[in-house]
Amino acid sequence: AQSVTQLDSQVPVFEEAPVELRCNYSSSVSVYLFWYVQYPNQGLQLLLKYLSGSTLVKGINGFEAEFNKSQTSFHLRKPSVHISDTAEYFCAVSESSGGSNYKLTFGKGTLLTVNP
Amino acid sequence: GEEVAQTPKHLVRGEGQKAKLYCAPIKGHSYVFWYQQVLKNEFKFLISFQNENVFDETGMPKERFSAKCLPNSPCSLEIQATKLEDSAVYFCASSQSRQAYGYTFGSGTRLTVV
Numbered sequence: 001a002q003s004v005t006q007l008d009s010q011v012p013v014f015e016e017a018p019v020e021l022r023c024n025y026s027s028s029v030s031v032y033l034f035w036y037v038q039y040p041n042q043g044l045q046l047l048l049k050y051l052s053g054s055t056l057v058k059g060i061n062g063f064e065a066e067f068n069k070s071q072t073s074f075h076l077r078k079p080s081v082h083i084s085d086t087a088e089y090f091c092a093v094s095e096s097s098g099g100s101n102y103k104l105t106f107g108k109g110t111l112l113t114v115n116p
Numbered sequence: 117g118e119e120v121a122q123t124p125k126h127l128v129r130g131e132g133q134k135a136k137l138y139c140a141p142i143k144g145h146s147y148v149f150w151y152q153q154v155l156k157n158e159f160k161f162l163i164s165f166q167n168e169n170v171f172d173e174t175g176m177p178k179e180r181f182s183a184k185c186l187p188n189s190p191c192s193l194e195i196q197a198t199k200l201e202d203s204a205v206y207f208c209a210s211s212q213s214r215q216a217y218g219y220t221f222g223s224g225t226r227l228t229v230v
Contacts, residue, residue, distance in 0.1 A: 032215070032216060032217050034216065034217075036221075041226075042223060042224075043122075043207065043221050043222060043223030043224045044207060044221040044224075045221075046219075046221075049217055051217055088157065090157070090159075092216070094215070094216035094217075096215075102214050102215055102216065103149070103161045103164070103172070103216070104151070104159070104161070104216045104219070105159075106157075106158075106159035108157045108158065109157040
């Protein structure tokens with residue numbers, strides 16, 4: 001089975017500052033990794049995903065994430081945030097081998113609050 | 117269409133009442149997944165379908181929850197005799213395969229049991 005730990009439950013930052021949201025995972029097999037964003041009272045939107053290949057993944061809205069296999073991490077970054085980035089961010093993992101753990105396992109989320 | 121349509125957006129039920137949620141997958145997607153997001157942002161997998169067949173129901177509470185995906189109809193998730201702890205946002209996702217990289221999520225149904 002796999003698990004996901006989002007190390008910060010809340011991250012407050014000022015507008016135009018850089019931000020990093022941390023995610024570590026645990027799995028005995030190879031995985032796919034995802035970041036989703038949930039704006040207040042809305043559904044889940046996929047920001048980016050790592051399936052294979054280049055460890056630096058670029059997503060929508062200027063976000064990127066880097067897969068680090070040795071540290072089992074998949075941290076999300078943005079060089080300059082906007083007020084509109086205020087939302088809950090979820091890291092998720094699924095097994096890539098097609099076994100029984102094909103389902104998504106989510107972290108508990110990080111609330112990013114961007115202040116003026 | 118290219119979106120997963122979940123209805124209703126909000127549902128309020130008194131404890132003990134029935135709740136029924138609907139999910140119309142993207143046309144051409146043969147897999148449907150239901151997830152429950154409870155307080156403190158915990159997501160729990162409930163059930164998945166491949167077309168109208170249950171693919172994996174390991175997350176479904178056995179007693180009060182049921183789900184169906186019938187041809188030419190939205191999929192449904194039904195909770196008989198709701199309890200306060202059923203209050204959550206229920207998300208549906210559809211995909212062309214069972215792999216998570218293909219998921220498209222709906223906007224969810226917020227169920228409040230009072």
